[in-house]
Amino acid sequence: MARKQAEPEKTDNRVSTGIAGLDEIMNQGFVPQRIYLVRGGPGTGKSTLGLHFLTAGAGEGEKVLFITLGEPEAQVRKNAQRMGFDLKGVSFLDLTPTKELFTESGSYDIFSPAEVERGPITQKIKGEVERLKPARVFLDSATQLRYLSTDAFQFRKQMLALARYLTEEGATVIFCSEGSTDAPDDDLQFLCDGVINLDFGSDGRKISVIKFRGSDFRSGAQSMRLSNRGAEVFPRLVPEAYTREYIAEPIASGVPELDELLHGGLERGTVTIIGGPTGVGKTTLGLQFMKEAAGRGERSVVYTFEEGRQTMLKRCMGINIPVRDMIERKTLSIVQVEPLHYTPDEFANLVRQEVEEKNSRIIMIDSTSGYGLSLGSREMVNHIRALTQYLKNMGITTILISEVETITGDFQATEVGASHLADNIVFLRYLEVTGEMRRVIGVLKKRTSSFEKTLREFEITRYGLKVGEPLTGLRGILSGGITLGNISGDHLE
């Protein structure tokens, strides 16, 4: 099957930021020989971003220079090592104060620092740049240089001159700034060609590009994670940017009666909501399609937000779904998503990796309410809409498990606010027959093909799923109180 993925417009001659997600936001990286400002409070990841930028260059054999005015080189190296950065090829110019400055003989107050230190610091930067001829320079931070200027005008003039000097020497440059209300950096924002904001708030870490001269970029706050692997950026999913050719064929469940009910199965590139009350068999139904897909050698992934992975494994083994074999053969992956561990954008990135790198063909999210709660998303519907649209564009069969709160009573196919996401809605309901609890399955909606309008009995046995013949004598399906009417033609015994 021909596969085609829409990629951002190719932009030549870009300088990678060293962070794949950030490159994606910035239309494949920095425009070379320009000045960029990375601003954010303490601990937001400015230096980490700088390390990615420099090591990416060093890895390509470029000469790169880390100018530090705040954190001593030894400390930067230690932190970098902890995050697994290879600093081989990264040159340092340490302009931090030495410990001797703390003693009386080192401190002075006769002249302002601007008078005393600007000259030597400028000379040291100039000397190192002339010696090294770096392709990339990271200056941490420009806030420190502010103290070496007598006034705002002088600072702007000096920074402009420094920027011009570095870029004319051939470097792509990142300046860091703390950019607080106490130390505003509007002047730096104006003089730099690009501005990247880092933030750490109640919604987690965010990165946003707010200015990028001469280039398109993706605006808005994007998720970012800082870990012992450095920084990762998870751009907000833009479904329109991704597409590939696929045949919109139905995929069968392997249970003939169920496939009859669905007139062939669930089509590729569609979103199906399986709705029903707790314990009725929604997840098992979804897994049945995966079992059949595994037989064709296709890979599926279940993201479980509520049920533990082990519980799911055990349960599946008890109903003849060989999940362990499927996992071993890499035709199934069960991913337990810990509450509040991922942002919606990070989660979308995980799914993208499965689709784009591991060629998964069925994705199941169990469940939509668990997704909303675990990802802490205030815009759950918007995020899941983007994700499902992406999956549709990529020809994935998407299954969303939706638990309705009521076991009996008025008919509710899915939880509130989820139905519009679906191309197909399959519902499972409990039914009481002569004092015994039974289950039925029906199809409420199927956008891409016709479907059977009647319900069928649905059973979960140790041999697997069993779906019965059409039940024609049921009444009160939509009112919620399903009863047997004229039982002629139905097969409930």
Add this chain to the structure above:
Amino acid sequence: MKTVILSVGSNRANLDLLSQQLVKEGYETLNAASLEELDKSIQEKKDIALALIDLSGFDQHIWEHCETLRKVKIPFIVISPQRSPLIQKDSMEHGASGLMVKPLGIKELLEYVHTLLGE
């Protein structure tokens, strides 16, 4: 022969910085980090053209030494850590040729020195 300027102050880093700037400007410098060193300098070196007195770290006795400078006809500039009417008054009363407040501008200081030395 170079003009000699005496810098007085309790902070060695300040004295070194002053010296650097004055030497760069073509003067010979002498440093005194205590009142004792100041007395010694006055006694030993008779050709001091100007003294720069940084008040920081000294007590009221500094004014007695300023009086000594006045007696031996060495003009001096008082350098104060802050703008204070009291220090301004004391400086004038004890014969200072001028008063400057820290942090000094290097250019302003050198212009002041040139003016006082009649250059």
